[in-house]
Amino acid sequence: MRILVTVKHTPDLQSQRSFTDGRVTRTAEDGTMNELDEYAVEAALQLVEAAGEGEVYALTVGGPDAVAAVRKALQLGVHHALHVSDEAVGGSDVFGTAKVIAAAVNKIHGEAPLDLVITGMAALDGLTSMLPTALAAELDWSQLTLASALSVADGEATIERHLADAHETVSAPLPAVVSVTDELNKPRFPNFKLIMAARKAPVTVWTLEDLGVNAADAGAGASRTTVVDASERPPRADRVKVTDTGDAGTQLADFLIEKGLA
Amino acid sequence: MTTVAVLIDHRDGAVTRPSLEALTLARSLGTPVAVWLGESPSADAAAQLGEYGATEVRVVDVADARLAASAAAALGAASDDADVIVVISTFVTKEIVTRLAMTTGAGVVVDAAGAEIVDGKVEALQTVFAATWNVRTRIDADKAIIGVRPNTTQATPADSAGAGTIIDVSVDLPETRERVVSVAPVEQSDGTPLAEAPVVVSGGRGTGGDYTLVSELADLLGGAVGASRDATDEGWISHEHMVGQTGTTVTPALYVACGISGAVHHRGGMQASGTIVAINMDPDAPIFEIADFGVVGSLFDVIPQTIERIKERRGA
Ligand SMILES: Cc1cc2nc3c(=O)[nH]c(=O)nc-3n(C[C@H](O)[C@H](O)[C@H](O)COP(=O)(O)OP(=O)(O)OC[C@H]3O[C@@H](n4cnc5c(N)ncnc54)[C@H](O)[C@@H]3O)c2cc1C
Ligand SMILES: Nc1ncnc2c1ncn2[C@@H]1O[C@H](COP(=O)(O)O)[C@@H](O)[C@H]1O
Numbered sequence: 001m002r003i004l005v006t007v008k009h010t011p012d013l014q015s016q017r018s019f020t021d022g023r024v025t026r027t028a029e030d031g032t033m034n035e036l037d038e039y040a041v042e043a044a045l046q047l048v049e050a051a052g053e054g055e056v057y058a059l060t061v062g063g064p065d066a067v068a069a070v071r072k073a074l075q076l077g078v079h080h081a082l083h084v085s086d087e088a089v090g091g092s093d094v095f096g097t098a099k100v101i102a103a104a105v106n107k108i109h110g111e112a113p114l115d116l117v118i119t120g121m122a123a124l125d126g127l128t129s130m131l132p133t134a135l136a137a138e139l140d141w142s143q144l145t146l147a148s149a150l151s152v153a154d155g156e157a158t159i160e161r162h163l164a165d166a167h168e169t170v171s172a173p174l175p176a177v178v179s180v181t182d183e184l185n186k187p188r189f190p191n192f193k194l195i196m197a198a199r200k201a202p203v204t205v206w207t208l209e210d211l212g213v214n215a216a217d218a219g220a221g222a223s224r225t226t227v228v229d230a231s232e233r234p235p236r237a238d239r240v241k242v243t244d245t246g247d248a249g250t251q252l253a254d255f256l257i258e259k260g261l262a
Numbered sequence: 263m264t265t266v267a268v269l270i271d272h273r274d275g276a277v278t279r280p281s282l283e284a285l286t287l288a289r290s291l292g293t294p295v296a297v298w299l300g301e302s303p304s305a306d307a308a309a310q311l312g313e314y315g316a317t318e319v320r321v322v323d324v325a326d327a328r329l330a331a332s333a334a335a336a337l338g339a340a341s342d343d344a345d346v347i348v349v350i351s352t353f354v355t356k357e358i359v360t361r362l363a364m365t366t367g368a369g370v371v372v373d374a375a376g377a378e379i380v381d382g383k384v385e386a387l388q389t390v391f392a393a394t395w396n397v398r399t400r401i402d403a404d405k406a407i408i409g410v411r412p413n414t415t416q417a418t419p420a421d422s423a424g425a426g427t428i429i430d431v432s433v434d435l436p437e438t439r440e441r442v443v444s445v446a447p448v449e450q451s452d453g454t455p456l457a458e459a460p461v462v463v464s465g466g467r468g469t470g471g472d473y474t475l476v477s478e479l480a481d482l483l484g485g486a487v488g489a490s491r492d493a494t495d496e497g498w499i500s501h502e503h504m505v506g507q508t509g510t511t512v513t514p515a516l517y518v519a520c521g522i523s524g525a526v527h528h529r530g531g532m533q534a535s536g537t538i539v540a541i542n543m544d545p546d547a548p549i550f551e552i553a554d555f556g557v558v559g560s561l562f563d564v565i566p567q568t569i570e571r572i573k574e575r576r577g578a
Contacts, residue, residue: 233389
C-alpha cells in the first residue's frame with residue numbers, strides 16, 4: 001500500500017489570523033499543519049499498518065515556512081516528506097494548487113504506483129473544501145470525498161459520507177483521491193522517538209521546474225480570482241452581559257422582543 | 263445583459279428559501295435563469311421561480327446526479343450561455359462547481375455573503391477567520407461562479423416577474439469511476455433545516471444531554487436546534503445538528519448558545535450570525551467575547567423564565 005497525504009501549512013486557529021496584501025499572513029511562529037490533515041495522516045498510517053507493508057508520503061505546497069507541516073507529519077510517523085517550494089507558487093488559487101500537487105503526485109506515482117492520495121476535508125484557513133475535487137479531476141483519478149469511514153479491498157476504496165440530507169456509501173477503483181473528515185479516526189500523538197527522528201529526517205524539496213510545471217500555470221498570475229480588499233471586522237458594539245440573580249431569563253426575553261427577534 | 267444561471271435547491275418538489283435568496287441576488291447581477299435538476303417542476307414551483315425573476319426554468323431531467331461530475335455536467339449543459347452561475351454553498355455544491363470550473367475555466371468564490379458587479383467583473387464578499395475579517399474577491403475569469411450562504415440576502419419577489427418558461431435541456435452524463443452503493447435519507451426533523459433557519463438555538467455539554475428546553479425555545483422562536491461537537495460526540499443528538507467549522511455553518515438572524523463554551527471550532531461556524539445570545543454558567547467562557555447579550559447563569563434556570571416571559575408578552 002502506497003499512500004500520499006497532502007498537508008497544508010495554515011495559521012494556528014488560536015493565533016491572530018490576518019491578511020497582508022490580499023494573502024493570508026503565514027508566519028513560522030503561528031503556522032502549523034492544518035489540524036484537519038491530522039485525520040488524513042492517521043488514516044494513511046492505519047491503512048499501511050493494517051496492510052503490514054507500504055509507505056506514506058506527506059506533501060506540502062507552500063513557501064519556505066511550510067516545511068513545518070511535513071515535519072509535523074514526520075513526527076506522526078510518515079516515511080517520506082516532500083515540499084514544493086517555489087516563489088512562483090505564491091498566490092495560487094485552488095486550480096493552480098491542484099495542478100502543482102497533481103504534478104508532484106504523478107512524479108511519485110511514476111516511480112512506483114500509488115494507491116491513494118488522502119487529504120483533509122478542508123484547510124482551516126480558506127475552508128473551501130475544493131482542492132480534493134480539483135485534484136481528482138486534474139489527476140483523472142477516482143474521487144471519494146468527506147469520508148467518515150474508509151476501507152480498501154480488492155483494488156477498490158469504499159467510503160461512507162454523511163451529507164445533510166443523506167448518508168451515502170460510495171465505491172471506486174484505485175487509485176483514488178480520498179478526503180477524510182474529523183469523524184473518521186482519532187489522530188495519534190507524536191512519540192518522543194519520532195519527534196527526535198523527524199528533526200533530522202530529510203525533506204525532498206522541489207521547484208516547479210523539477211515538476212515540469214510551467215510557472216505561468218500556477219501562482220498569482222494564473223489565479224482566476226484576486227482579493228481586492230481585506231479588512232478586519234470591528235468587534236460587536238454595545239454588548240450586554242448580565243449575571244443571573246433571578247430575573248436574567250426575563251431580561252433576555254425582553255431583549256429579544258425589543259430587537260424584534262421573539 | 264448578463265445571464266445569471268441559478269442552481270435551484272428543491273425538496274419534495276418545493277423550492278427552498280435559499281433558492282429564492284439566490285434568485286434575488288442574481289437579479290442584482292443580471293437576468294436570472296433557473297436551473298432545475300431532476301423531474302420537471304410543478305406549475306406552481308415554476309411560477310414561483312418566475313415571481314422571483316427567472317425568465318426561464320431550465321430542466322435537466324437527470325435521474326441520478328449524486329456524483330459531482332454528473333451534476334456538474336448537468337449544470338454545465340443548462341448554463342452554457344451564462345456569464346455568472348450562482349449556487350447555494352454546501353459541501354455538495356462546492357464539489358459540483360469545482361468540477362464545472364475545471365472544464366469551463368470559471369473562477370469560483372464559495373461561502374459568499376453577497377456579490378456585485380464592479381467595472382464589469384463580479385466581486386464576491388466573504389467573512390473569514392471565524393467572521394473576524396471581511397474579504398472582497400474579484401473574479402477575473404470570463405465565467406464567474408459564486409456559492410452563496412443561506413440567510414445572507416433577503417429574498418424578495420421581482421418588481422416585474424420573469425416568465426418562468428420551462429425549457430428542457432438534455433445532457434449526456436459522463437462515465438464516472440465512482441459508484442453510489444447505497445443512500446440512506448437522513449430523517450429530517452420538522453421545520454427548517456439548520457443551515458437555512460432564521461433562528462438557531464444550540465445546546466452543548468452544559469445541557470448534560472437534555473435537549474428539552476433547547477428544543478422548546480427553538481420551537482417558540484421558529485428556529486432549528488443546533489449542537490456543539492461535544493454534544494454530538496456524546497451521542498446526545500445526531501451529527502446533522504452540529505454547528506461549526508467541520509459541521510454546518512449557520513448565519514441566522516439570531517443564534518442562542520446554551521451551555522456552549524465557544525471553542526474556536528464552534529465559533530467558526532456561527533460567528534457571522536446577526537444577533538448572538540449566550541447562556542453559560544462560567545463568566546469567563548469565550549462565547550461571551552462575541553455575545554451581544556450574555557447571561558451568566560444556568561440554562562436550566564434561564565430558559566424556562568425566558569420562555570414564560572415571551573409567552574406572557576405575546577399573550578398580552
Ligand atoms: C478538528 C476539530 C474540529 C472541531 N470542529 C468542531 C465543530 O465544527 N463544532 C463544534 O462545536 N466543535 C468542534 N470541535 C470541538 C471544539 O474544539 C470543542 O471541544 C467543543 O465545541 C466544545 O463543546 P461544548 O462547548 O459543548 O463543551 P465545553 O467546552 O465542555 O463547554 C460546556 C460549557 O457549558 C457550560 N455549562 C455547564 N453547565 C451549564 C448550565 N447548567 N448552564 C449553562 N452553562 C453550563 C460550561 O460552563 C462550559 O462553558 C472541533 C475540534 C477539533 C479538534
Ligand atoms: N498548499 C497545499 N499543500 C498541501 N495540501 C493542501 C494545500 N492546499 C490544500 N491542501 C489539501 O487539501 C485539503 C482541502 O483544502 P481546501 O480545499 O483548501 O479546503 C487540505 O486539508 C489539504 O489536505
